[in-house]
Amino acid sequence: MTATGADASTQDAAAHDATAQDTAARDIEDLLADLQLERSGLSGRGPDPAAGRAARLSGGIARLGLSRFVAELLGDGPPVPATVAVLDLEADEAGRRASYRIWRAEARSAAEEVWRWLTERRRTAGDRPWWCGESALPLPADSVRRLAAVTAPVTDLAPIAESWGRTAGLGDGVEEYNWRWLMLGKGLLGPSAGAALPGLDTLLGRLVEQARGHGLLPAAHRVGLIRRPNTPSMVMPVRLPGHSLLSLPTAVTPVTVQYLQHEIAHLAEHAARPAAAPLAARWSFDPLRSEGWALLLEHLVTTPEPLVRLGLDEGSAAAVAGFLAEEERFSRGLMAADLALEAELGGCRGAAGALEAAAAVIGRTGLRWAPELLLMRQPRMLHWRSYLAGYAWRDTVLAGLTSRFGAGWAGRDDAWAALLRALASTGSAGAFLRSLTAPPNSPTPDPTRSPDDRRPEHQGTTGPVGGSTPARP
Numbered sequence: 001m002t003a004t005g006a007d008a009s010t011q012d013a014a015a016h017d018a019t020a021q022d023t024a025a026r027d028i029e030d031l032l033a034d035l036q037l038e039r040s041g042l043s044g045r046g047p048d049p050a051a052g053r054a055a056r057l058s059g060g061i062a063r064l065g066l067s068r069f070v071a072e073l074l075g076d077g078p079p080v081p082a083t084v085a086v087l088d089l090e091a092d093e094a095g096r097r098a099s100y101r102i103w104r105a106e107a108r109s110a111a112e113e114v115w116r117w118l119t120e121r122r123r124t125a126g127d128r129p130w131w132c133g134e135s136a137l138p139l140p141a142d143s144v145r146r147l148a149a150v151t152a153p154v155t156d157l158a159p160i161a162e163s164w165g166r167t168a169g170l171g172d173g174v175e176e177y178n179w180r181w182l183m184l185g186k187g188l189l190g191p192s193a194g195a196a197l198p199g200l201d202t203l204l205g206r207l208v209e210q211a212r213g214h215g216l217l218p219a220a221h222r223v224g225l226i227r228r229p230n231t232p233s234m235v236m237p238v239r240l241p242g243h244s245l246l247s248l249p250t251a252v253t254p255v256t257v258q259y260l261q262h263e264i265a266h267l268a269e270h271a272a273r274p275a276a277a278p279l280a281a282r283w284s285f286d287p288l289r290s291e292g293w294a295l296l297l298e299h300l301v302t303t304p305e306p307l308v309r310l311g312l313d314e315g316s317a318a319a320v321a322g323f324l325a326e327e328e329r330f331s332r333g334l335m336a337a338d339l340a341l342e343a344e345l346g347g348c349r350g351a352a353g354a355l356e357a358a359a360a361v362i363g364r365t366g367l368r369w370a371p372e373l374l375l376m377r378q379p380r381m382l383h384w385r386s387y388l389a390g391y392a393w394r395d396t397v398l399a400g401l402t403s404r405f406g407a408g409w410a411g412r413d414d415a416w417a418a419l420l421r422a423l424a425s426t427g428s429a430g431a432f433l434r435s436l437t438a439p440p441n442s443p444t445p446d447p448t449r450s451p452d453d454r455r456p457e458h459q460g461t462t463g464p465v466g467g468s469t470p471a472r473p
């Protein structure tokens with residue numbers, strides 16, 4: 001059948017539109033890449049200022065559902081309250097105490113701003129939990145339900161902090177300028193720590209080699225590495241799939257192995273993003289799935305044997321493994337305090353009341369912890385909830401892997417292949433679980449299509465980008 005003149009011109013117009021949209025999608029991808037680089041303090045490739053390019057491409061950006069994401073990357077909207085000062089964790093006890101005073105004073109003067117920010121977030125949340133606004137891209141509905149349902153008891157953390165303090169020869173492990181230092185494992189191995197721990201390059205090289213061995217990191221995925229002293233480790237997507245940026249603190253401590261493995265997990269998730277998925281899907285990360293997956297890989301390096309394989313001597317490996325188990329309990333305890341404070345804030349009328357509520361929660365942890373510094377953590381509630389729910393998700397995944405592949409699953413290629421298949425979807429944390437626990441030889445459920453996982457939560461108004469993943473605490 002021959003097309004009529006009118007049909008042919010309609011087809012031409014449609015083909016032209018499709019080409020124009022492809023070009024726009026590529027330009028938008030370039031813009032996202034440049035903006036991510038700029039956020040890391042590196043200059044992007046584009047010759048034009050990003051804001052101008054974003055304005056020119058705004059129609060396409062809106063069609064792809066990326067308007068809020070781009071606005072976030074451009075730094076539009078009210079910034080998340082944060083201090084400029086940091087606790088200097090490289091300093092000795094007197095130096096830490098001095099820098100802590102400055103940090104705490106700044107946090108105290110920011111308490112009103114934090115309170116206003118949180119109030120505004122709650123006011124504009126609509127029918128979703130207020131912390132959904134921390135993600136600039138829609139969150140899967142089933143994960144939001146899991147994150148909202150998570151609970152954690154506030155426990156007495158003083159015995160752990162005191163015991164770490166005694167090992168390190170410190171007078172008082174429960175002082176905040178000390179427990180924040182102790183929870184990095186500093187002081188655990190004494191003056192011989194430098195000799196007991198492999199260097200950063202060695203650790204990273206060995207962990208990457210293991211990840212490649214499991215098929216988790218394709219050679220084609222480029223990773224830019226930046227070293228920043230006194231900063232948390234972080235991975236940022238630059239172009240997905242294809243390029244990520246890994247930012248690491250310079251000092252090696254007993255938790256470094258865990259942090260590196262965590263970030264390698266995020267890198268693997270970036271690298272596994274299906275290239276054919278729509279642009280918005282490639283950039284959307286379910287925080288429950290991402291953090292749960294990172295906690296799963298972390299878990300594989302928390303016993304002495306893998307630490308010995310990474311180059312630690314047996315005595316240090318045993319000490320570090322024991323410490324990592326305590327550090328997990330301690331971190332979960334801090335996040336339980338975040339959750340407890342969140343529950344109290346609903347009944348507070350102002351910043352002064354919020355600080356009183358924070359002091360009461362802190363009293364139950366046994367730590368000396370500045371109320372203003374606990375309050376300061378509230379804007380990152382999505383992150384804390386993702387971790388707390390992520391631990392439970394990780395344990396379910398581990399149980400599923402063990403029942404399907406046996407206790408030695410980590411040594412089996414078919415187990416890693418199943419994990420990679422689940423990871424290489426854009427499905428939610430729940431879909432990942434279903435895909436992984438499908439009995440062998442049964443048709444694997446398509447992890448990208450499950451009842452309502454992808455039904456997006458409504459987009460909020462503002463908040464940090466979900467794609468970057470700073471480490472705890």
Ligand SMILES: [Zn+2]
Binds near residue numbers: 291469471
């Ligand atoms: Zn993470």
